[in-house]
Amino acid sequence: MSILQPQIVSLLNAQVAREQNSFQQYKAAGMWARRAGYHYAYKYLHGEAKDELHHRNRILAYLNDFGEQAILPSTPPPMMQYGSLSDCFAAMLDLEVDNTRALTEIIIAARDSGDELTVRFMHKYMKWQRQAYDELLEIRQLFVEFGSDAATLIDIDERIGKV
Numbered sequence: 001m002s003i004l005q006p007q008i009v010s011l012l013n014a015q016v017a018r019e020q021n022s023f024q025q026y027k028a029a030g031m032w033a034r035r036a037g038y039h040y041a042y043k044y045l046h047g048e049a050k051d052e053l054h055h056r057n058r059i060l061a062y063l064n065d066f067g068e069q070a071i072l073p074s075t076p077p078p079m080m081q082y083g084s085l086s087d088c089f090a091a092m093l094d095l096e097v098d099n100t101r102a103l104t105e106i107i108i109a110a111r112d113s114g115d116e117l118t119v120r121f122m123h124k125y126m127k128w129q130r131q132a133y134d135e136l137l138e139i140r141q142l143f144v145e146f147g148s149d150a151a152t153l154i155d156i157d158e159r160i161g162k163v
Helices: 006-035 039-065 085-112 116-146 150-160
Strands: none
Touching (some): 006 085, 039 085, 116 150
């Protein structure tokens, strides 16, 4: 007999797919940044890609630990080109907003079904999620404050290295 409710298993598997997609999006964005010459943006995005993979693996392990069928998803190809560094980080912020909504949905469903184990497990993710969201807001604010001419972009790239 399963401890997790079918709805929670479904939501967690959907989150596995989101984390996989996020990994691919961050990885592709990092490769784009590297090709475009943004060294610090590349390092930041590459690090975020690793974090997303770690998140995916933790959810897979959680499902497996409860004897549930964890699904390794196929995901659509990531965006490989961006119009600008600002566009790249705007896309990553949108990705994190979507992930925040989905994590909130999981927590609410788990709480409503009396699944306190999943609520506690997902609260760890919300802490990491909030950190990623706050960092991306900070980076996006750099574009608002400093603009996007070529010299400024070099400065913004260096500042990304300090986030």
